[in-house]
Amino acid sequence: MRWLKTYLLTGLLIWVPVVITIWVLGIVVNTLEGVVPAFLSPQALFGFDLPGFRVLLVLVVLLVTGMLGANFLGKRLFSLSEKILGRIPLVRSIYHSVKQVSDTLLAPNGQAFRQAVMIRYPHQSSWSIAFLTGAPTGEIAAHLAGDFVSVYVPTTPNPTSGFFLLMPRAEVIPLNMSVDTALKYIVSMGVVSPPAS
Template sequence: MRKYFITGLLILVPLAITLWVLNLIISTMDQSLLLLPEAWRPAHWLGHNIPGLGAILTLLIVFLTGLAARNFIGRRLVLLWEGMLTRIPVVKSIYSSVKQVSDTLFSPSGNAFRKAVLIQYPRQGSWTIAFLTGAPGGEVKNHLQGDFISVYVPTTPNPTSGFFLMLPRADAIELDMSVDAALKYIVSMGVVAPEMVTDKKIITDAAAPKN
C-alpha cells in the first residue's frame, strides 16, 4: 500500500507542479488584455473571459516587435526609444543593466552559461555547482592578481536567484556535464543525479572566455 502511494506521488506531483507553473505563466500573460481599451477586450463582446487569449496576445506583440525591429525604420525607432530612456537618470541605470543581461541571455549568439563547474562555497570543504559566465573585466580586473574567472552560483530550488563570484581559475573544476543537466541537479536539490562524471579537470585557457 505504501509503495503504491509513493509511486502515485512520484507521478502526480511533477505533473501537478508543471500544470501549476503553466497556469501561473498563462494567467500572468493574460493580464496583457488589460492594456486594451475595454471595448476591445474579448470579455466585452463575448460576454466572458477565454483563458489563454492574453498569452496569445503577448506572444503576438513580442513577435511583431521583433519583426518591426528587424527593418530600417524599426531599428531607428528602437534607437530613438533607447535614447529617450537613457536620458532619464534612474531609468537609465535600470534599463541599461536589464538590457545587458537580456542581450546575454536571449541573443542567438550569446553564451550566458558557458560551462558547469565545481567550486568550494560558502567555505572550504563545502562544494557546490556554479556556472562559468566569463572573466572579470574593466577596473575589477586591474585589482585582481592572477588568473580569475567569473561564476554564477544559483540557489535551489529557484536557480534564477543566486550569487556572483570571482575566483582563481585553479579553484574551479570543470564538470563533464551539460548546463541543462547541472540545472536539473540543482533544481531537484540533488535528487535527480546527473550521469557519472568521468573527466574532471581544472578549467584550461581553452575553456576560458575570450576577452
C-alpha cells in the same frame, strides 16, 4: 501498511511534477494576460470572454516586434526609443539594468551560463556546482592579481537565486556535463545524478 505508503509515494511521484508544471504554466499565462490593457480584453472587443485570447495577443505583439526589430527601419526606431528612455532619470537606470540582464540571458547567441564547473564553496572542505559566466574586466580586473573567472553558484532547489563569485581560474574545475544536466542535478538536490562521462 507498507503497501499504503508505497502507493501514496508512487502517487506523489506521478502527480507532483504534473501539478507543479500546471502551476508554473498558470503563473506564466496570468502574467502574460495581466500585461494586456482592459480595452483590448475579449469582453471589450467581442462582448464575451475568450480564453487564451490575451495570451495569443501578447504572443502576436512579441512576434511583430521581433520582426520589426530585425529590419533596418525597426532597428533605427528601437535605437531612438532607447535614447529617449536613456534621458529620463529614474527610467534610465531601471531600463538599462533590465536590458543588460535580458540581453545576456535571452540573446540567441548569448552564453549566460557558458559551462558547468565545480568549485570549493562555501568552505574548503565542501564542493558546489557552479556556472562559468565570464571573466572580470576593467576596474575589477585591475584589483585582482592573477587569472580570475566569474562564476554563478545557484541555490537549491531554486536556481534563479544564488551567489556571484570571482575566483582564481586554477580553483575552478571544468565539468564535461552540459549546463542543462547540471541544472537538473542542482534542482533535484542531487537526486537526478548526471550520467558518467
